[in-house]
Amino acid sequence: MVALVAVENLVKHFPVKRSLADVVAGRHPVVHAVDNVSFTLDENETVGLLGESGCGKTSTGRLLLKLDQPTSGRIEIAGKDLATLAGADLKAFRRTAQLVFQNPFDALNPRFNIRRVLAEPMINAGIDRREYADRINAELARVRMQGVGDLLDKFPHQLSGGQLQRIVLARALILGPKFIVADEPVSMLDVSVRAGVLNLMREIQETLGLTAIYISHDLALVRYVAARTFVMYLATVVEDGPTEQVISSPQHPYTKALLAAVPVPHVNQNREPLPIKGNMPNARNPPSGCRFHDRCPMAIARCAAEVPALREIEPGHRAACHLA
Amino acid sequence: MRDAVEPVQRQRTRFVAAIAPILAPLRDPFAATGVTIYIVFVLIAIFALSLVSHDPLEILFNDDGRLVAGEGPSRQHLLGTTTLGRDIFSQLVIGTRAALYVGLTAAVVVALIGTVVGLVSGYFGGWPDAVLMRLADVALGIPFLPFVILMAGFRGPRTSNIILGIALLLWPNTARVIRAQVLSVRERAFVEAARVTGASTWRILFVHVAPNILPLSFLYGSIAVGWAILTEASIAFLGFGPSNQVSWGSMLQDAYASQALSRGDYHWFVPPGLCIVLVVVAGFFVSRGYETILFPKLKD
Numbered sequence: 107m108v109a110l111v112a113v114e115n116l117v118k119h120f121p122v123k124r125s126l127a128d129v130v131a132g133r134h135p136v137v138h139a140v141d142n143v144s145f146t147l148d149e150n151e152t153v154g155l156l157g158e159s160g161c162g163k164t165s166t167g168r169l170l171l172k173l174d175q176p177t178s179g180r181i182e183i184a185g186k187d188l189a190t191l192a193g194a195d196l197k198a199f200r201r202t203a204q205l206v207f208q209n210p211f212d213a214l215n216p217r218f219n220i221r222r223v224l225a226e227p228m229i230n231a232g233i234d235r236r237e238y239a240d241r242i243n244a245e246l247a248r249v250r251m252q253g254v255g256d257l258l259d260k261f262p263h264q265l266s267g268g269q270l271q272r273i274v275l276a277r278a279l280i281l282g283p284k285f286i287v288a289d290e291p292v293s294m295l296d297v298s299v300r301a302g303v304l305n306l307m308r309e310i311q312e313t314l315g316l317t318a319i320y321i322s323h324d325l326a327l328v329r330y331v332a333a334r335t336f337v338m339y340l341a342t343v344v345e346d347g348p349t350e351q352v353i354s355s356p357q358h359p360y361t362k363a364l365l366a367a368v369p370v371p372h373v374n375q376n377r378e379p380l381p382i383k384g385n386m387p388n389a390r391n392p393p394s395g396c397r398f399h400d401r402c403p404m405a406i407a408r409c410a411a412e413v414p415a416l417r418e419i420e421p422g423h424r425a426a427c428h429l430a
Numbered sequence: 431m432r433d434a435v436e437p438v439q440r441q442r443t444r445f446v447a448a449i450a451p452i453l454a455p456l457r458d459p460f461a462a463t464g465v466t467i468y469i470v471f472v473l474i475a476i477f478a479l480s481l482v483s484h485d486p487l488e489i490l491f492n493d494d495g496r497l498v499a500g501e502g503p504s505r506q507h508l509l510g511t512t513t514l515g516r517d518i519f520s521q522l523v524i525g526t527r528a529a530l531y532v533g534l535t536a537a538v539v540v541a542l543i544g545t546v547v548g549l550v551s552g553y554f555g556g557w558p559d560a561v562l563m564r565l566a567d568v569a570l571g572i573p574f575l576p577f578v579i580l581m582a583g584f585r586g587p588r589t590s591n592i593i594l595g596i597a598l599l600l601w602p603n604t605a606r607v608i609r610a611q612v613l614s615v616r617e618r619a620f621v622e623a624a625r626v627t628g629a630s631t632w633r634i635l636f637v638h639v640a641p642n643i644l645p646l647s648f649l650y651g652s653i654a655v656g657w658a659i660l661t662e663a664s665i666a667f668l669g670f671g672p673s674n675q676v677s678w679g680s681m682l683q684d685a686y687a688s689q690a691l692s693r694g695d696y697h698w699f700v701p702p703g704l705c706i707v708l709v710v711v712a713g714f715f716v717s718r719g720y721e722t723i724l725f726p727k728l729k730d
Contacts, residue, residue, distance in 0.1 A: 173625060
């Protein structure tokens, strides 16, 4: 297997406005969005990036697409170091890596009709005008939208959420990317059309042999589409492994808590109280040692002192916990 | 044969597609009204010299040598005469030229400067934003009328100097509103989508962001029309305007100074007032029509 995406010690800190006290003390406060994240993705691999709001999963996705510059660390995609990409190389990279947006109602320019929306990437990539129509039709067929009459002349507000998300998908695919980041691809859609869009994405990804990252807070979604799962907590990856193993034998206490929080479709179901308490701590000032130690039911003295490394518990399954 | 015809046809459809957005707002009844008003005034301005019955500044005398002063509407003088014996209808017609010239030129300049400054300032932020906005603060801090008077005083009482003064002081309002709108538009996902599909910064700014703030430019442009016409009138009243030119503003000031209002000479001050209102309102109507094509969602 060839690694398509290689991430090494990725760090992203967002500067926060300094208060007077910060200026006096000479501090430069930052929000820790991504801290020391490393992983590699093989070609044709699908991973889920699981975590709650604010854990840094969207920031990671944006860094992978060079929509933000990392504070430190290295990202290599298809053999290119993202930090040094510029000019023609950056343009080529834009054809390689694409994003599927969370909110399809906002992801299409309200001023453009669908033809224009789908032509935009090709204009930017400098593709011959005469190819536009064929490529647009091919992509619409791929996302099962070819039967909709005068679709190309419609404006985004005239389409439903599911249709819009298929157009967003078609736009992402029209330049023939190898790597897709899907940031909560169905969270804004009606439950009734989610499965349809997800099936479509899975199928397209298999036929085209794409590498994909699904960013989600939804365990069921990740389980449905991804063979491998990362669990993120407070800017760090705490667990990484084959999805089924992560779910059947979670190694990190946070993953266990996540699994325990999955709703059960039964009204009178008696539930164990959640093993953890409180909220995710402030990302401006993360806890020492293991970031989860202040909420962890199993924490020992070592957890507050020493940052646990991500180590292999069983083949291909890693967790960042001293006790795992 | 077919091969010969096709390119021409394609060119024609492309031409139609290109002007469609310009003509589209005409389907909106308000916009159609606004455009009609504009067209009427433009035609009046163009054919002004054939429409007037007298020289607007000529002091008219009867055959028996008496001044034709303060007369009501008649066949000879459609809107009567001023207290100095000048034909009001002719003044109104000629005044259209000054009003349209000042109003539209100032509007275009103000909207253009305001839009470009707002776009650059809002999208790039950082030091360009800081510099441009401090410049805007300075321009906003300068009192409007005295500045325009100074412009006219130092550079001569010409209409172009009045327009320059208006343009130099009125752009910050437009720029600030556009900037605020850009700040919100640039955070939207479709702008990020443009970036991720490889659009350059300038392309994002002028192809993706600008069309979404353009109704505001039109709106502020049409507000500038009103401001420019009113300013020109005030300048004329204070005696800093070109003395050899008639405008609706100078007509109103003339009527005001001659106590036409207290004497009830409605035929004197109502027509120029009405004309100013019509032109300003027409601007708003047109901008309303453009809103529906710039924000297609409003149409449904």
